[in-house]
Amino acid sequence: MSRICPLFSGSTGNSTYIAGANGSFLVDAGASLRSLTAALERAGGALTEISAIFITHEHFDHIKGLKPLLNKTGLTVVASEKTLKALITADRLPAGTKTCVIDGEAPFECNGAVISRFATSHDCEGSSGYTFLMPDGKKISVCTDLGVVTEDVRKAISGSDAVLIESNHDVDMLNKGPYPPELKMRIMSEKGHISNNACAAELAGLLNSGTKRFILGHLSQKNNTPLLALSSAEASLAGIGAKNGRDFILSVAGPTENRVTVI
Numbered sequence: 001m002s003r004i005c006p007l008f009s010g011s012t013g014n015s016t017y018i019a020g021a022n023g024s025f026l027v028d029a030g031a032s033l034r035s036l037t038a039a040l041e042r043a044g045g046a047l048t049e050i051s052a053i054f055i056t057h058e059h060f061d062h063i064k065g066l067k068p069l070l071n072k073t074g075l076t077v078v079a080s081e082k083t084l085k086a087l088i089t090a091d092r093l094p095a096g097t098k099t100c101v102i103d104g105e106a107p108f109e110c111n112g113a114v115i116s117r118f119a120t121s122h123d124c125e126g127s128s129g130y131t132f133l134m135p136d137g138k139k140i141s142v143c144t145d146l147g148v149v150t151e152d153v154r155k156a157i158s159g160s161d162a163v164l165i166e167s168n169h170d171v172d173m174l175n176k177g178p179y180p181p182e183l184k185m186r187i188m189s190e191k192g193h194i195s196n197n198a199c200a201a202e203l204a205g206l207l208n209s210g211t212k213r214f215i216l217g218h219l220s221q222k223n224n225t226p227l228l229a230l231s232s233a234e235a236s237l238a239g240i241g242a243k244n245g246r247d248f249i250l251s252v253a254g255p256t257e258n259r260v261t262v263i
Contacts, residue, residue, distance in 0.1 A: 023111030082126025
């Protein structure tokens with residue numbers, strides 16, 4: 001039995017807990033050590049059971065608590081070479097931190113799980129998403145912070161049993177919202193974030209590949225609402241005759257205190 005829980009998701013912080021029979025992992029650490037510890041406990045986990053932490057990229061909302069976490073636990077940090085270099089340059093890794101470069105050719109194997117990286121299109125070098133092939137054969141994907149869903153991304157996450165996928169903004173809310181024009185352009189660019197509609201367009205293909213559990217994540221607090229994200233996703237899947245709760249399970253990750261999804 002495998003599990004996934006977005007401990008934190010959204011503009012203010014991101015961290016995801018993935019657990020299997022032989023060990024558990026974190027993806028990102030975008031909250032304080034105290035908050036991460038408490039969130040793990042609410043999800044039924046503990047810092048002591050985490051085997052490694054995978055970093056998607058070096059933006060603050062994904063690494064806020066990384067250095068204190070590493071000082072306390074000594075976890076191995078797994079990321080692309082460019083992300084690891086950025087973390088070192090920004091002094092986010094304590095001296096002596098164990099690191100592992102991961103790429104598409106050499107997955108990371110730990111406690112019976114095989115974790116692979118895929119590149120994401122975001123406004124930093126080396127940005128990553130991850131797939132976790134768990135010891136029980138379940139495949140879990142974490143796919144956020146991407147301005148466009150490439151064919152490589154589709155190929156990587158296809159066949160997942162559960163996917164945490166970005167549904168960042170409603171285009172109309174963003175266009176009418178308070179952000180300055182240059183920030184709006186950045187968000188809507190191919191190096192920014194995908195919209196509800198762009199996310200929804202990917203779900204039918206994932207469902208057809210075998211995905212039954214969808215978690216919409218990284219919602220903007222100012223340019224989106226859970227209802228808009230959910231409605232867009234459900235409408236897209238209804239277009240192929242699929243219904244939430246019957247053919248798939250769809251949920252929206254809030255900033256904190258999200259439910260554990262058992263696969």
